[in-house]
Amino acid sequence: MPAKICDMLEIDAHDYFDLEFSSVAELVERLKSTDYDRLKSFFQTLAEELARKTDADVYVFDNSGDTLGLLITDED
Numbered sequence: 001m002p003a004k005i006c007d008m009l010e011i012d013a014h015d016y017f018d019l020e021f022s023s024v025a026e027l028v029e030r031l032k033s034t035d036y037d038r039l040k041s042f043f044q045t046l047a048e049e050l051a052r053k054t055d056a057d058v059y060v061f062d063n064s065g066d067t068l069g070l071l072i073t074d075e076d
Contacts, residue, residue, distance in 0.1 A: 040069065
């Protein structure tokens with residue numbers, strides 16, 4: 001899902017992270033062990049942006065099922 005949300009928002013993760021990686025999945029796996037807070041912040045921001053654009057709940061999970069970002073729209 002992290003790669004999909006980047007694609008949906010036309011975001012190139014290379015523009016936001018100063019390290020070499022060949023895929024968003026590789027980026028996620030590398031940052032999970034070195035800078036998890038930054039990784040979660042990045043995907044939380046993307047989840048919020050996609051939720052605003054689609055008016056839908058957005059959840060971002062990594063390959064192990066950990067939540068990287070989410071936004072649940074308020075239907076009040």
